[in-house]
Amino acid sequence: MLKSGSNLEKLLRAGHFVVCGEMGPPQAADSASILKKCGYFKGYVDAVNLTDNQTAIVRMSSVMSSYFALQGGVEPIMQMTCRDRNRLAMQSDILGAYAAGIRNILCLTGDYQTFGNHPDARGVFDLDSTQLVQMVKKMRDEKKFLCGDEMKQEPRMFIGAAANPFAEPFEFRVMNLAKKIEAGADFIQTQPVFDIPRFEKWMNAVREEGLEKEVHIIAGVMPVRSVKALLYMKDSVPGMSIADEYINRLEQIKDKEAAMEEGVKIAVEIMTRLKETPGVAGVHIMPVMWESVTPRLVEEAGLLPRPVAAEETEGKEQGTMCDVGCRM
Amino acid sequence: MSKTSEKIAEFIESHPTLNTCALAAENAIKKPVFGCQDCGQCILSYTAFTCPMRCPKEMRNGPCGGTRADGHCEVYPDRYCRWWLIYERAKKLGRVKKLRKLQKPVDRRLEHTSAWLNVFAGRIDPPSWGRE
Numbered sequence: 379m380l381k382s383g384s385n386l387e388k389l390l391r392a393g394h395f396v397v398c399g400e401m402g403p404p405q406a407a408d409s410a411s412i413l414k415k416c417g418y419f420k421g422y423v424d425a426v427n428l429t430d431n432q433t434a435i436v437r438m439s440s441v442m443s444s445y446f447a448l449q450g451g452v453e454p455i456m457q458m459t460c461r462d463r464n465r466l467a468m469q470s471d472i473l474g475a476y477a478a479g480i481r482n483i484l485c486l487t488g489d490y491q492t493f494g495n496h497p498d499a500r501g502v503f504d505l506d507s508t509q510l511v512q513m514v515k516k517m518r519d520e521k522k523f524l525c526g527d528e529m530k531q532e533p534r535m536f537i538g539a540a541a542n543p544f545a546e547p548f549e550f551r552v553m554n555l556a557k558k559i560e561a562g563a564d565f566i567q568t569q570p571v572f573d574i575p576r577f578e579k580w581m582n583a584v585r586e587e588g589l590e591k592e593v594h595i596i597a598g599v600m601p602v603r604s605v606k607a608l609l610y611m612k613d614s615v616p617g618m619s620i621a622d623e624y625i626n627r628l629e630q631i632k633d634k635e636a637a638m639e640e641g642v643k644i645a646v647e648i649m650t651r652l653k654e655t656p657g658v659a660g661v662h663i664m665p666v667m668w669e670s671v672t673p674r675l676v677e678e679a680g681l682l683p684r685p686v687a688a689e690e691t692e693g694k695e696q697g698t699m700c701d702v703g704c705r706m
Numbered sequence: 707m708s709k710t711s712e713k714i715a716e717f718i719e720s721h722p723t724l725n726t727c728a729l730a731a732e733n734a735i736k737k738p739v740f741g742c743q744d745c746g747q748c749i750l751s752y753t754a755f756t757c758p759m760r761c762p763k764e765m766r767n768g769p770c771g772g773t774r775a776d777g778h779c780e781v782y783p784d785r786y787c788r789w790w791l792i793y794e795r796a797k798k799l800g801r802v803k804k805l806r807k808l809q810k811p812v813d814r815r816l817e818h819t820s821a822w823l824n825v826f827a828g829r830i831d832p833p834s835w836g837r838e
C-alpha cells in the first residue's frame with residue numbers, strides 16, 4: 379500500500395526517474411511570488427522543495443508556502459529543520475500540513491543560526507534530523523505522538539532525509555544513511571553534485587550495502603550562473619566538493635551571458651551522468667534565486683514529458699505495482 | 707538493571723547531600739576527561755568515549771552535512787567536528803559498529819542529573835562496554 383499517496387511516492391514506486399525542483403519562500407508576507415514561481419515548475423518537475431528558513435534567514439514558513447504551492451498546482455516537499463522548533467511545535471505543524479494537503483516532508487538539521495540574519499537567536503535542536511524522521515514515521519505508521527499518545531487521523535507523509543556524499547568523515551556517511559533508513563526515511567535528497575567521481579565512490583559504497591534498494595536516492599544538481607558562485611561554494615560552504623574542471627571551464631568565459639550558457643551546459647551534463655548512475659532514482663534541481671532556469675534544464679536533459687502517476691491500485695492489484703519497479 | 711541497583715539509586719537520590727556528591731563525583735571525572743555536557747543520559751560507550759553533546763547542534767546520531775574537509779566543524783572552524791572525532795576514535799578503539807545504534811531523543815528532564823544513577827535506576831539504557 380502507498381504510504382502517503384503523493385505524486386512523488388507513486389512515481390518512485392513505479393520506477394520512474396523523478397525530477398524535483400526547489401523554491402525559496404519570500405522574505406515577505408506575500409503569496410503572489412510563490413504562485414508566480416509555480417509556473418516554472420508545473421509540468422516540468424514532479425515535486426518542489428519549499429525551504430525552511432534556509433541559511434537561517436527568515437522567510438515565510440515552509441508549511442504555509444507549501445500550502446500556497448499546492449494552490450499554484452505543484453506538489454510540495456515541505457522542508458522541516460530542527461533549528462527553530464521543539465518536538466511539540468514540529469508535531470503540530472506536521473498535523474496542520476497534512477490537513478492542508480501536504481504529503482511530502484524533508485527532515486533536516488538546519489543551518490546554524492549564527493550564519494543567518496538573526497545570529498543572536500537561540501537554536502532549538504531539541505531533536506536531531508534522524509530522530510525527526512523517526513518521529514514522523516511513528517506518527518504515520520503507529521498513529522502515535524512521540525510521547526505515545528494516540529491520534530485519530532495520522533499524517534500520512536512520504537518521509538525524506540538528507541545525505542551529504544561530499545563531507546567528511548566519508549566512510550561514516552554511508553552508515554549515517556543506513557541509520558536514517560532504519561529511522562524511516564523513504565527518500566533521500568543529496569547535496570548538489572559538482573564532483574562526479576566522489577559521488578560515484580559514495581554510490582558504490584551505498585550499493586555495496588544494498589541501501590539503494592531500501593530508499594530512493596535523489597541526487598542534487600545546482601545550476602550556477604558564474605564562476606563566482608562556484609568559488610564561493612568551494613571556499614565558504616563547508617562540506618562541498620567542487621571539481622576543478624567546472625571552475626576552469628567557467629573561468630575562461632568572460633562574457634556574462636556566455637557564462638550562464640556554460641552553467642546550464644554543466645548542469646545538464648551532470649544530470650545526464652546522474653541518470654546513468656545505477657541506484658540514482660532522480661534529480662533534485664536546486665537553483666539559488668534562479669528558479670526560472672528549471673524548465674530549460676529538464677528539457678535539455680531529455681526528461682520531458684514528465685510521467686503521470688497511475689491511479690492508486692488498492693487491494694488485490696497491489697502486488698503488481700511492486701513488480702513494475704518498486705525499490706522498497 | 708537489578709532491583710538492588712534500583713534500591714541503591716533510590717536511596718542516594720532521596721538524600722540530597724549524597725545525590726549532590728554522586729553528581730559531583732561523576733562530573734569530576736567525566737567533565738575533564740570526556741568533555742561531558744551533563745545531559746544525564748550518557749551514550750559515551752556508544753560514541754567512542756567522545757561526547758556528542760559538544761556539537762553545537764547536539765547531534766546524537768551522526769554529523770550534520772557541514773563537516774569540513776579537514777575534519778573541522780562548520781560552526782567553529784577552529785574545533786574538530788565532534789562526529790569526525792567520534793568516527794576516528796571509534797576506528798582506533800574498534801567501536802565503529804556501536805555508532806550504528808539509533809539514539810533516541812534526549813529526555814530534557816534528566817539534564818543535569820547523574821547518568822550513573824539514572825542507569826542504576828533503570829531510567830536510561832545501560833552502557834555497552836565490550837569491544838566489538
Ligand code: SF4
Nearest residue numbers: 761770779780787788
Ligand atoms: S560539523 Fe560536526 S560538530 Fe559541527 S555542527 Fe556539524 S555535526 Fe556538529
